[in-house]
Amino acid sequence: MKEKFLIWDLDDTIITTYPEFEKSNTLCAEIISRELFGDVLQVNDILNRQRMIDISLIEKYGFLPPRYEQSWLTTSAEYFKEHGMMSNDALQQEIKEVVQDIYIRKYENVPGSVEVIQQLKNEGYSMAILTAGDEAVQKRRIEQSGVAEFMDETYVYPYKTPSTLRTVMDRHGHNEYAMIGNSLKSDIYPALENEIMGIHVVRDTWQADHYEIDLAHPLYKPVQDLSEIPNVLSESKEFTFK
Template sequence: MGTKVSTIAFDADDTLWQNEAFFRLTQDRFADLLADFADPDHLADRLLAAERRNIGHYGFGVKGFTLSMIETAIEVTEEQVPASVIRELIAAGQEMLAHPIHLLPHAAETVIQLAEAHEILLITKGDLLDQERKLAQSGLGELFDGVHVVSNKTAQTYLTAFADTGPEAAVMVGNSLKSDVIPALEAGSWAVHVPHELTWAYEHADTPLAHSRFRKIPHLGALPGLVAEFEQM
């Protein structure tokens, strides 16, 4: 018999509910507003560069994204961006913060099923207030035994989150190889990759195919069966 899985942790954005799609829509709006100053591809590269620079200042989430859009708009217009455009970008960020939650397929039933016999955690990056809002609106909040909103995900993040049961008895589930999979494997837990059709370029990484504790599933509906397999290994 294998080690019993005691803890199952989920990423939030683009694992349990849609997120990146709203960022892409806002980025398209950003490109339209700045169309007279930069072509869309160049603007997207500049925005990504600003986001990378600013993560250490603002963290992950809508607020940092909005500030990076404003910074990029100032840069590409050589400080000539109209105040009306800045106002539109602020409004776009506010709309993102108020956007209703859309759960991904199988999210609710999978979390409900696994919560019957496991400790369930949410481990996510982003703005604390925004993630708390989304979790509350998702209808899943009461199923989680713990919620960790962190500035970044490292092996130490998972060692801390899984301290009670040990990482070898924990599973981390998420759409990001960089944040959800690789550091969880480094901590000694199982890591399950659930790809999303839209993934922010910052979260891209090589797939650790050779790692014995790495698995990939097409959707969350396959997770309960996989957890059962882990317990037989």
């Protein structure tokens, strides 16, 4: 029997991205609020509007940069229209610069991510990364994180589904798999649908990651810290991986 194959999510599993998006979101909301109202008192309302628009655009754009930028430009246009004003070019450019910065900045690693991945590699696990987003952006982030050398392969899709996970599994032909990630919808649901272990790295995250799953499923393994993963794997030999 071939060794277990671990498939890792990237964002908010290996590197920390959600707090960075929240910072950029707040900056964009403040830009709009100050221009329209002269203060930042409307920031929360603007943030709520953008989140709904952003999620509504996932089906069209996936998790690619144009979706995020469009969500903020649409939010800005709606607010200005509702208040009888026209959004000026300078303001739109300021928003675009804030949005684009999210794709070029360097992100901090989740504490312990490199150390845990190196430990698992030393223990004989083969690994790959399956992430959603722009291929060039995501592969640069993987290189910057320092985990590329431990991975057999990296896969980038506009979004992740049970079928994309199955595609990755079929390319490697192992007998045992586990998916490790923070998103119930993009990581754990696909794992359980494919009858493989889903190790859920519990994190605060945005609505698009939420999903109703069977928390009593024997292949659902929640962890609060990455350091728990080696023990979860070693103690779960009684579970059948498909």
